[in-house]
Amino acid sequence: MDPIRLAEVTSTQDVARGLPVGSVVVADHQTAGRGRLGRRWEAPAGSALLASFVQPRRPLASLAAGVAAARACGERVRLKWPNDLLLEGRKLGGILVEVHGDTCVVGIGINLSWAPPGAAALGADRDRLLEGLRRELQRWFAAPAETVLAAWRERSDTLGRRVRVELPGGALEGMAEDVAGDGSLIVAGTRVAAGEVIHLRADGTPALSGS
Numbered sequence: 001m002d003p004i005r006l007a008e009v010t011s012t013q014d015v016a017r018g019l020p021v022g023s024v025v026v027a028d029h030q031t032a033g034r035g036r037l038g039r040r041w042e043a044p045a046g047s048a049l050l051a052s053f054v055q056p057r058r059p060l061a062s063l064a065a066g067v068a069a070a071r072a073c074g075e076r077v078r079l080k081w082p083n084d085l086l087l088e089g090r091k092l093g094g095i096l097v098e099v100h101g102d103t104c105v106v107g108i109g110i111n112l113s114w115a116p117p118g119a120a121a122l123g124a125d126r127d128r129l130l131e132g133l134r135r136e137l138q139r140w141f142a143a144p145a146e147t148v149l150a151a152w153r154e155r156s157d158t159l160g161r162r163v164r165v166e167l168p169g170g171a172l173e174g175m176a177e178d179v180a181g182d183g184s185l186i187v188a189g190t191r192v193a194a195g196e197v198i199h200l201r202a203d204g205t206p207a208l209s210g211s
């Protein structure tokens with residue numbers, strides 16, 4: 001299926017919703033690009049890869065999408081739990097997985113020629129990156145859970161670090177030890193299913209902004 005290419009949309013997620021599995025929507029500009037928890041995703045027109053991929057619903061979809069995107073971006077790109085893309089510790093891209101019935105819409109934003117302060121840009125060719133993303137998503141959405149978890153661990157920039165997690169009941173600080181079989185992060189023996197993770201330096205101060 002050829003990608004649907006649009007100049008301007010509210011969000012590629014809005015256009016992709018309801019399309020069949022295998023559909024891809026790409027836009028030059030989003031007027032209401034979104035992140036998780038109602039946050040915004042900003043990118044000047046033509047400066048980023050902004051795409052939504054309709055995939056079959058599966059467990060660990062978010063981690064599978066993270067692995068696929070990191071691999072498409074190249075060796076230097078690592079993952080911050082659950083699936084932020086980091087380049088040299090700075091946020092290069094983000095992934096938003098929205099489930100609709102038996103499909104999930106995987107939204108991926110990757111900075112190419114512009115990045116907000118403290119973030120990173122990849123400087124890659126957009127169409128080549130889009131092809132790589134399609135290929136890797138197809139592969140990782142078909143992979144067994146254990147294979148996805150192993151690949152995620154290998155690409156992780158979070159495991160083995162001290163982190164702070166902001167939770168509704170307060171902050172949890174400690175070593176990010178592993179990802180569990182359900183994709184949650186284990187911090188100092190506690191399972192974290194959702195929450196904001198901040199990577200910390202050895203002295204306990206936050207690592208680079210955006211990470």
Ligand code: BT5
Nearest residue numbers: 011012033034035036039041042051094095107108109119
């Ligand atoms: C994400 O959310 O990182 C998921 C972003 C997904 C964007 C894609 S673009 C194509 C598709 N269509 C959409 O509407 N969305 C998807 P989150 O973890 O909540 O991070 C959001 C935060 O990242 C914001 O609050 C900002 O702090 C920061 N941010 C916004 N734009 C950024 C950019 N271009 N580069 C780096 N950080 C950014």
